[in-house]
Amino acid sequence: MVYSTDGLVLREVAVGEHDKILTLLTPSEGRITVSAKGARSSRSKLGSATKLFTYANFEIYKKGEFRYAKDASITEPFFGLSDDIERMSLAAYLCEIACDITGESVSSVDVLRMTLNSFYAIAKGLYPLPIIKGVYEIRAAGISGYIPDLEGCAVCSEKTPKSGMLDVMNGCIYCEKCAEKHLNAAQKEMYEHPDLAERIIYCRMTPNTLAALRYALFSPPSRMFSFELKEKEEIGYFSHACEKYLLHHLERDFNTLNFYKSLF
Ligand SMILES: [Zn+2]
Incomplete structure (x- = not known):
């Protein structure tokens, strides 16, 4: 299942060489955990939207209990x-x-x-x-x-x-x-x-x-x-x-x- 949601990055944890696990605060699903594969790679389209304190719209792929960020566009980076x-x-x-x-x-x-x-x-x-x-x-x-x-x-x-x-x-x-x-x-x-x-x-x-x-x-x-x-x-x-x-x-x-x- 693929769906989109707004989310604020409350926590980011580096995993492996290129990935991140995010904790997002979303309006309707509350606090969710999302895997952002490749987000730490310089070529990743997820890169800047998955940084701590960023508010973005995430496209999420849900498989069983797990969620993966497919794409994201920044709403407010709070620089x-x-x-x-x-x-x-x-x-x-x-x-x-x-x-x-x-x-x-x-x-x-x-x-x-x-x-x-x-x-x-x-x-x-x-x-x-x-x-x-x-x-x-x-x-x-x-x-x-x-x-x-x-x-x-x-x-x-x-x-x-x-x-x-x-x-x-x-x-x-x-x-x-x-x-x-x-x-x-x-x-x-x-x-x-x-x-x-x-x-x-x-x-x-x-x-x-x-x-x-x-x-x-x-x-x-x-x-x-x-x-x-x-x-x-x-x-x-x-x-x-x-x-x-x-x-x-x-x-x-x-x-x-x-x-x-x-x-x-
Ligand atoms: Zn009194």
């Missing part, structure tokens, strides 16, 4: 991603997240769209990298089913508190007043149960970072970065909270994230 090591390593981290939160035969339209939008923003230098990273992380957590309740303080009745604290483990927020009481109780709990210390994570939220977090989670993909967070300190709070939230709920670490962070 700007390879211009510097920070951009490239952030894009690599987003690819690793995308691989983690998608599966085969599961529609991945949302993940594909937010990955393409993020690649575009990184390549064009449209927003600070910690903002792009944070938005992607918190949306990835939401898509994976871990949406924090940001509407009201989890302890008192205050609706939409403007600032306070994000409780990562419980996926909720506390207003300023309740945050202080809750922190005291949590410290006592950590003292009594040191094994819990790693799982109890609180992130400080200012009115702007909390508003940014709400926006980043619930805005349509086409406007996912259209909010303003200017203060460096607040960008730091936002980025830290998004990262902690995703890693905690996916219960894993990412080598590409460790590399990205080693650059700063």
